[in-house]
Ligand code: SF4
């Protein structure tokens with residue numbers, strides 16, 4: 001970590017005009033060098049954790065926000081000529097007035113990058129939109145937060161579309177900030193198993209078909225992915241999910257941003273610690289012991305899977 005006295009320079013090391021100052025390592029970068037650095041970072045992460053293999057069929061989960069739009073753009077470039085295929089999938093949770101725009105953005109990107117896109121909807125998979133799930137929850141005065149109910153449904157919807165698209169890898173655009181927030185949320189709730197899953201090699205499958213989950217943007221700051229999208233004129237939705245502020249994620253996010261502002265690089269060093277902790281925990285044995293959900297037949301470690309448990313609360 002460098003001290004805070006490092007100041008931006010007017011010129012990048014290549015002589016170009018500085019457009020981005022990376023406070024955590026003191027680099028002043030022009031547009032081209034900034035872009036190159038993001039591509040390099042993603043490539044390094046993929047290779048360090050052996051995320052991609054020859055012949056993989058990769059489905060990128062695109063929400064239409066800055067992170068997934070940027071990652072789709074990056075993967076479409078770096079996967080060219082590498083013997084693997086890229087397809088895109090989008091989940092329509094059914095959030096009126098919000099999801100429509102992001103789906104349009106995903107469709108625009110898919111067309112521009114000539115990447116096939118498949119949209120899968122909660123309504124088709126579960127018989128309810130997320131708006132309806134939230135309405136039922138409120139009617140029944142349940143205490144569960146929106147993300148705790150929506151998260152398992154989202155993961156299941158992604159798996160179902162992945163199976164339809166016959167992909168063997170799912171790439172999600174979780175960035176460094178997302179990983180740290182998840183770490184703290186699990187730390188506060190005592191969920192050690194989910195801390196283990198943060199390691200790129202220990203992500204569980206939870207499917208009855210082979211599906212590797214990768215996060216190629218996990219070592220990139222959220223702010224840098226947003227700037228990447230802006231710099232490359234990528235279409236992305238700036239509005240956030242209307243249900244996202246119910247949990248503590250936003251608070252954790254704000255705290256981490258404040259720490260980073262005061263101590264540039266602290267997020268990066270925390271990521272290293274998180275990965276050492278999850279690596280020290282080692283691979284889980286629980287998924288090997290998993291059986292089938294009594295209701296839907298999905299892979300589950302309990303009698304009911306998390307989706308059926310959620311749905312049983314509101315139907
Ligand atoms: Fe679902 Fe939460 Fe994501 Fe909104 S922010 S789509 S509620 S998981």
Ligand code: ZN
Pocket residue numbers: 293294295296297298304305306307308309
């Ligand atoms: Zn089930």
